[in-house]
Amino acid sequence: MSLVSEVLTGGIRGGTSINYAALGESVSERGGVINLGTEGSMLCGALAAYAVAAESGNLWLGVAAGAVAGGLLSLVHAYFVLSRGANQLATGLVVLFLGLGLTSMFGVDYVQALAPTFKPIDLPILGSIPLIGPIMFDQDALVYVSYVLVPVLWWVIYRSRWGVLLRAAGERSEVLTANGIGVLRIQYIAVVVGGMMAGVGGAHLSIAYTKAWFENMVQGRGFVAVAVVMFAARQPFKVAAGAYLFGSALALSPALQSRGYGINQFALDAVPYVVTLLALILLGRRRANETPEGLSKVFDAPTVA
Amino acid sequence: MTVVTQDGSFDRVADAGAASPSLAERLDRLTGVARVLAAFLAALVLFGLVMMLKGVNPLTAYVDMVSSTFSSWDSVGDILVRSTPIMLAGLAVTVPARAGLINVGGEGQLIIGAVTAYGMSMMVDGRLAGGLTLVLMVIAAALGGAVWSGLAAVLKQVVGISESVTTLLMNYIALDLMYFLIYDRWKDTAGSGQPTTEALPISERLPLVGLGRLHGGIFLAIGATVLISIVFAVTTWGFRLKVVGGNTEAARRSGLKVGLLLLSAMAVGGALAGIGGLTQLAGAEFKLRPGFVAGYGYIGFLASWLGRHRPVYVVLSAALLSTIVVGGDSLQIDSGLPAASVNVLMALLLLMVFGFGRKKVTA
């Protein structure tokens, strides 16, 4: 396999958990709520998926459990932010610590458990497309689901009634209130759906990508997802591209090493963050204007009266 | 909308600092304290239930935790060693917060401070007296942290990107920068292959103060707290930051140099975190290594919120959170719970205080 196709294949494979989490975080942020606890939701999703898959032998039941666990943790975030008026950034970090602690307390029993795992499926026809086929269509089922999820999410955000309400909740909540629509309910849904997607991302990590559960196995990929959302300005297609960019940067090092080249991984690791920062600088004002008003209020809210 | 307007309320008490507080304000403060204590208690009860799920007797666990965490003066020293960089990281959030800025970048600024301090030590390369080098390292750490955080303030002013986004992103860049250096140019080649730098010479380390392993960095943290409190209370700069933080537009119209004030607040914050990184480097670790100050910046961020951005409370909060983390050692050694369990206790405590520690604010 050529270096380029190997890195891109690895980029998709390794970027998928980030992709799910970042898509979820986009939904949450569209509704005006940033969730730094995404990493925690991924951990909960990874453990729940692995545990349920191990107990039941059913992979899709595992994925569902991962979604539920990720969603439950983000519900904690939603409650304290939306109903108790706590600061979003601080609460998100707390929720991350909560997820980290709970999963290591209750994950001990599953480190040694054997769970079934998703295997790559070489798709007929699509898989034989030159170049793209082996890169995109020799992946596991959860990767394929994410291919479908991206356009669907785009449609939901930009074309569906719920998407209009979601964006309104994040940007012009007073309009919704004036029309008698409950902003709070929409935001709750956005945060919890976001956490569920992060949970599926965690599930991909445990029952597809690494085939194992270890405590703290997400290793910062939830924070990467938050950065991807900034990079992508909350647009699903750009989120996917950003996730694969991060994934490819991670896949480049082993691909080069296995060909005999030594490399300092950390110069590569910084690239996506620098690119994100540069993109924000170059597109600064425009991006800033695109930021949901509710969210920019969070970022710019006076912290002390 | 409730999401964003919650932050304006809690400094009412502090506002009353100049005039003597009215009876109503005193009562309000009292119920505030009572509420916070109730929130603490609720967190302890909740975590007790979680422990019971794991088959651990919560009462025994708590007793063990307290008795072993405070078993000797030296163990108090260990708590303060752990607290020192977190206190400074907390203040690094507090100063910008006064001007309405959210600095999520304490983590990166701690690292950059340690990296620039170590770089200074390498540059001096033993040609100056150790104490002098140490002073230069403190300055380098402060400048490094200030530049790193100041960039976020500049980008906010010039390009309009939120400082909370840029500071968060720059945390990763700082971490990768440190990793790059310790795996590459700065790696101790005479070492055992681990990615660490050489240890600082003894003369360039913060001296011990006679309480176990506690080092002089604690005086930097306490000194900074006192200084910031005074600056907030009596200087025009401190006052102006508050004006900007209260209403930027009004501040601008009244002729304040808002850009400069925001930049200086952010830079001072970064400098504090940078010094925090130095204290860990020159006081406890002596080397840059993987995992250096990992998470300390985020815990400092939470300490600043827990202390409601008031310097003395922030530093006490940092000490409290550090004590809990240190108490986590007992949870696993005495009670057999996984090491990370203590995160649950810390998270529950913070959630209870953030959510119920004061009356819910509605817009």
Add this chain to the structure above:
Amino acid sequence: MKIRRLGMLAAAVALIAAACSSNTTDNESAASDEPAATTTPGATAGTGAAAPAGDAPGVGAAKVGFIFVGPKDDFGYNQAAFAGSEAVAAAHPDIEVITAENVPEDDNATRVMQKMVDDGAKIIFATSYGHLDPALKIAADNPDVVVVQQGNVITGTIPPNAGTYFGTVYEPVYLAGMAAGSVTESNKLGFIYAFPIPQTIANINAFELGAQSVNPDAETYVVNTSNWCDPAKQAEAASSLIAQGVDVLTQHQDCTATITKAAEEAGVMVIGYHADASALAPEGWVTGSEWDWAALYNDIVDTALAGEFTGSKYNANFRVGYKDGANPFVQSAYGPMVTDETQQEIADELELISSTGSPFAGPVTAQDGTLLFEDGEVPVYDEIESRNSAFVEGVIGEIPQG
């Protein structure tokens, strides 16, 4: 404003510097410009002062403490060490064994070990490679406590109450390499490692040399993950190696499940490390090496309890291998693809290494053609790790430069 503040801070630093004792208790102090500091361990911090003078370290221990860098059920290194600690508890019913997992390789380890000492532990096992610096701090601050570290090497003066110990891991790894060389069809072996520490380089070299000894065409492709346990990085490393046509995969990681399962799923063979993971790869399991710490841990504890630690073989960089008859790193069971003939060859080699041979019996040539070990040379255990400074011929990959 800031200038003034910095000035005040600088003054504060100078003041403190003048008033306090220096901060010297760590590994490097032995090699530093103030060597006097190490000759009086305990003088810099108060904890050690309580020890009754003349008492040998470790005597009368009511508790023995173990710290692990990872979770104690990681299908690997930490699990094996934890099993060893349980063996100590079983053999010493009157002693309480206390353990702490996930102890990072930084100053937090100092605090955790100090708590164990404060709780009454007089013998401490710091089981991760990076725990050495904190372990030496504890040894210096607590002269009545024996602190032994697993796998690293103390350079400079060895304190009277400290030491390192390890098995000669490269010996069974060499034997596993022989098995790998005999079963490979592509002649490409894969080795996923964490950090380029001497111990790991010696392992990689031994693996390749073992494979070469039965199959001159065998090459070992190496990838590092810069982390003892990051399953996602392991998964990607395994994919990259398998894409290169590797058909036998092995590793030097703390947690081993991900790579073992990835190999099994991709239909390539796998050689275990640290623990028996054959259950995870029923098809592809070739063999492996695993820890059996019980005897060594117990002997260290008994030596310390008897007051004989100082000056003993454990008060040094102790390495135990086949020549001593008690390597704690033992061979795992063979899979069905290893023929009786190969098993006999390996058994013969084990015999040889146990007497007059060595995995690094010269000549051993590095990638760049220089000789690591001279022709006819049989190096002793003390030298082997430090002289494995480069990959041998047949290893495909670069050591990340320091």
